[in-house]
Amino acid sequence: MHLTRRAVTFGSLAMGGAALGPRQAAAQTGAQMGAQTGAQQSLYEAAKKEGQVAWYSGILDQPLCDRVGAAFTQQHPGIRVNAIKTTSEVAFQRVMQDLNGGAVQADVFTTTDASHMSYLVGKGQLVKYVPENAKGMVPALQNFDPQGYYHVSWVGLVTIVYNAAKVKPEDAPKDWMDLTDPKWKNQICFGSPNYSGLIGDWTVAMTEKYKWEYFEKLNKLNPLIGRSIDDAVTTLNSGERMVAAGNPASSLRSAAKGNPLAVNYPTSFTVADFSPSAILKGSRSPNAAKLFMEFLAGPEYSKILTDSFEQSLRADVPPPHGAKSLTELTVFMPTLANIEKELPGCKSRWRDTFGT
């Protein structure tokens, strides 16, 4: 299988489906929530007998996963959600151990690393299911897996983040190349592709657009290299550094409390990473799992996401305050095949360039 690299402009793709204003969209959302299709009704009847659904989540945090579970139960009384949030690496290892031990514990598995899914598809361990609600998702998020095994449940973005108490908006970097300006010497920070999938995508994307030179220029500025993409929030708030490649969701969440963080969506493109969910074959609650997949593709779930400054997956759920919707952004996302091909080399060069 060879997928070509693609740069996706969400705006142009999404216009057809999302030509509604936020207000109209909200109204439509409300209507959708009340009415479920006949297929979902019969799923619900079967799922009620199962009584619960177990969810291994590598995304969000535990309280938010619990909120998703509670909202699901409210919509589908009688079906409890047992959500276990860990890191994607741990969730995947648990899935693998469960499969080896012959006792599949999770019905639905969500990971930030899509290669986990292609591995499980290859092993024949996933159930093919395309949620009806996927039709309402932003078009570019649809058909992430053309075979229909896994579907996007979280979108991670990499943007420019800065400490607004120390950097004036007019001085802040606007685009990726601005980060290489010598004035940011000793003032820039970012994570490492060896520890963060999102930074891995960013590394592949930057290499593709600006060649490896980009990182050599950054290295001259003595960057502070952390682990996760979200380290930027702590480092910028502490005042130790001023600008970063960071996650707009965690930055805006911290800014909403009053912290001096601001986000610039780069003018040329924002880097994106899609985190998929899938149903595990042989799990205890296959019907409840399908219903839960419907829920993750539906509007209620996206509203929970935006309440917490995460990206909405649907055109009919407006973006969180201060954030841009996927339809407004020019997003660049290396394909899974491309990442699997390029990332190992990038990680190795990263160690050569940055020594870490």
Add this chain to the structure above:
Amino acid sequence: MSVAQSAPAAFTGRPGALARLRRLEPASLVWLVALAGLAALVAVPLLRLLVSSFQDTDTGAFTLGNYATAYGHLRDVLALGNSLLYAAEVTLVSVVLAVPIAWGIARTDMPAKGFIRAMILGAFITPPYLGAIGWILLGGPNAGWLNRVWMALTGSGTGFMNVYSFGGLVFVTALYAFPYIFVFTAAALELVSTEMEEAANILGAGGARTVLRITLPLVTPAIIGGAIVVFLDTVALFGTPAIIALPARVRVMTLVLWQFFEFPVRAEAAAAYAVPLVLITLALFWAQRMVLGRRGYVALTGKGGSRRLARLGPWRFLILGYALLVVALAVLLPFAALGQAAFSKAWGQGFSWGNLTLGNFRALLADDNSRQTIAHSFTYSAASATLAVALALIVAYIVSRRLVRGGAVLSLLCMAPLVIPGIVLAIAFYATYAPPPIALYGTASILVLGFATRFLPIAYVNCMAALRSLNPEMEEAVRILGGGRLRALARVVVPLLKKNLVGCWLLVFIPATRELSTAIFLVGARTRVISVMMLDLSENGSFETLAALGFFLLGVTILIVALGYRLLGRDFMLRRS
């Protein structure tokens, strides 16, 4: 036993087994249960780990490829070397931090002992993640508080310290590891009777000479035991290196290990990378034997003993000053820095009256989920500590009194779980305990067993050191008077080592409350613990709540410790004059 009873056995022609069973002391049953427990808890997961290191990721067929993957790159081998150097330096610094304070508290009339003891355990309960961030706030080259003060005072353009360095990494790690050595050493010093010190004095040795030649050498097994734990713990540490070593561009083994869990996932290669670490444990045992040799370290004998606190006069303020400096570096300063986050609405704004709040604490305690999570952590850790201490004491007793053959193997089993990085060991735990037949998936028991196994080495080292200080003559007296081994253990050993055992319990309890890598593998939907909650808070950027949680843990631990020592009662060996 009557002759009539044993006769049928002789007739059936199977005298051996049955007769031996008859002669069994009840104690032997306890030994058997303990050994079976050790096999199930430690041997099975370790064996599983060993087997998986030879298995192909996809087919499960036998292969040496994992070892080639793990050790095929020079820089990954060098990272292992870095780890050993790092652990050695941390151990050295920890000894320097811990031993003088332990001596001051256990053997002198130093003031403010309760406060110092509480603060040291406070340092211990501080999750490495939080301690490291505290030190980044203090010693960051651009904005660290200490550096800013330095720049303001000297007018210099740069700070005087950079926490992002190998030295910074060692320093910060040692600040949160030295309590291991402190607790071991203080407990041992409390058992040393004054007679030998007095003998040295009579023979003309001065105070300092007595301490260096008599008192400290007598507690060498405890110091070395603590040092071994610090060394092994540091080799396997991930939290502090992730925050400090990575930006400092220092590669240590646990950071390399992480790459095996990223795409393409090779958990088997991670196992192969970790298995040889058990050799480090073996090497440490060998080193321990070289140092301790055949010398005796018996401090408690049947003749009784008494202890007199050294009167230091004005010097007692010097030792207090040293202790205060250490706890300031480990707790007071970092928590002052973290306080800015814990009591702020938005910590990035810096200090202002309008930004002050107790809301982070209120949010923490008002939320049902987080209250339950905190309660889980404390109860599971307490159960794990009790289990680990009981098991360690029994096995240590069997080994030190040579009740069975193969003591060295038992020792290795008891020590191995500490040096293997948590994430690798956790997979083996999960594979052993979660599926049928044990089928503990999602239960509290699986966490308790996991924590007890992970920290068994700490309890074991401590019990071995304590038993070394105890002259077997007292147990022999019990036996001569007709008591069994169990009676000797319950009525003589445990009461005499009361303080050691409580210290030992704390040394398992506290790391269990902050253990992440085992917990994250074993938690279920209704068995969440604090460390997992902290990971969430750190990942979603809720640093204010995280810092508040750190303060809360500090307060609760100090309370538990204060209460524990009060319940233990008066020090029976302390001579009142």
